[in-house]
Amino acid sequence: MHKKTSKLLLVTFLALSLLVTLTGCGGGQEDKADDSASNSNDPMDYQGELNVAAQNVNETVVLAHIAKVLIEENTGLTVNVNTDFTGSSVLHQAMVQDEIDVYPTWTGTQLTGVLGYEGPQMSSQETWDYVKEGFEDQFDMTWTKPFGFNNTYIMAAKEEVVQELDLQKSSDMAPYAKDWILAGDDNFDVRPDAYPGWSEAYGIEFKKVLPMQYSIIYRAIDKDEVDVIAAYATDPRIEELNLVTLEDDKGFFPDYSGAYVLRGSIAEKYPKLKEILEIISGEISNEQMSKLNYRHDIETVNPEDIAREFLEENDYI
Numbered sequence: 130m131h132k133k134t135s136k137l138l139l140v141t142f143l144a145l146s147l148l149v150t151l152t153g154c155g156g157g158q159e160d161k162a163d164d165s166a167s168n169s170n171d172p173m174d175y176q177g178e179l180n181v182a183a184q185n186v187n188e189t190v191v192l193a194h195i196a197k198v199l200i201e202e203n204t205g206l207t208v209n210v211n212t213d214f215t216g217s218s219v220l221h222q223a224m225v226q227d228e229i230d231v232y233p234t235w236t237g238t239q240l241t242g243v244l245g246y247e248g249p250q251m252s253s254q255e256t257w258d259y260v261k262e263g264f265e266d267q268f269d270m271t272w273t274k275p276f277g278f279n280n281t282y283i284m285a286a287k288e289e290v291v292q293e294l295d296l297q298k299s300s301d302m303a304p305y306a307k308d309w310i311l312a313g314d315d316n317f318d319v320r321p322d323a324y325p326g327w328s329e330a331y332g333i334e335f336k337k338v339l340p341m342q343y344s345i346i347y348r349a350i351d352k353d354e355v356d357v358i359a360a361y362a363t364d365p366r367i368e369e370l371n372l373v374t375l376e377d378d379k380g381f382f383p384d385y386s387g388a389y390v391l392r393g394s395i396a397e398k399y400p401k402l403k404e405i406l407e408i409i410s411g412e413i414s415n416e417q418m419s420k421l422n423y424r425h426d427i428e429t430v431n432p433e434d435i436a437r438e439f440l441e442e443n444d445y446i
Contacts, residue, residue, distance in 0.1 A: 175402075177206055179231060180228065180231075181197055181210050184214050185212055191422065192389075193233055199409070200405060221243050231391050234390055241321065256386070272389070273403055277386075281384060285373065297375065299333075300378050311335040312338075314346070314359070346359075369427055
């Protein structure tokens with residue numbers, strides 16, 4: 130009886146040992162396959178899903194879908210897109226918490242918003258260098274090279290007003306601003322890179338400054354509820370509403386070059402990903418971005434269709 134029990138125990142032990150060994154080998158091979166897929170020189174071997182997000186603004190919505198198409202056409206990855214974020218700080222926090230992997234943004238927005246920069250004006254290259262280094266050091270995130278356009282703030286007024294008063298540059302508003310209402314996007318009235326800093330630089334104060342949801346400022350000026358708006362330079366509604374932009378002759382507004390931000394761990398896991406996103410770096414001018422925005426805002430074309438057509442027409446995919 131004792132011998133039979135010993136034999137049974139021995140057989141059971143050997144069977145369990147073999148099972149553990151096989152399971153260990155199987156798991157190791159699976160892990161090795163995953164590592165091989167992500168570190169492969171061929172991006173089509175990449176496996177998994179990426180989450181691309183954006184603020185709910187025409188430009189970043191289109192750019193998020195451009196990222197999706199670029200990634201899915203050039204890698205084995207699938208991409209989920211969420212463009213419901215209402216602000217850059219919320220978007221950034223989502224990446225800090227590893228909820229998203231890639232998002233489009235502007236250098237000037239993250240320079241003053243996330244990094245809290247309050248120093249002297251910097252060039253486009255200096256601004257990009259500063260945010261790239263800051264994000265890598267503080268958040269383990271990296272930036273692609275800029276797309277090419279600079280969507281900075283620009284003052285705009287109705288064509289008839291500009292012509293009647295012979296306004297050409299922002300300084301020309303000095304005699305009239307005390308009787309005018311200025312509209313800007315959320316927090317434009319309090320951010321140092323917006324109205325407070327602009328007012329100090331120009332020595333001009335408006336009768337009232339109204340911060341509002343960005344899309345509403347165009348409705349407000351079209352209905353004569355405000356006199357001047359702080360528009361985004363690439364917005365197609367400037368042309369659509371026959372508005373005229375005024376030169377920032379003091380060079381106050383910071384550079385707002387567009388680019389993608391990636392989580393460092395994602396860039397490391399998929400070494401060719403950043404290079405793929407940089408296919409469009411330096412390729413989108415202010416005029417080109419305005420046209421893409423026009424298709425989104427005025428023609429109401431699906432953003433993924435806008436993205437795919439742009440990439441195909443220019444042989445980027």
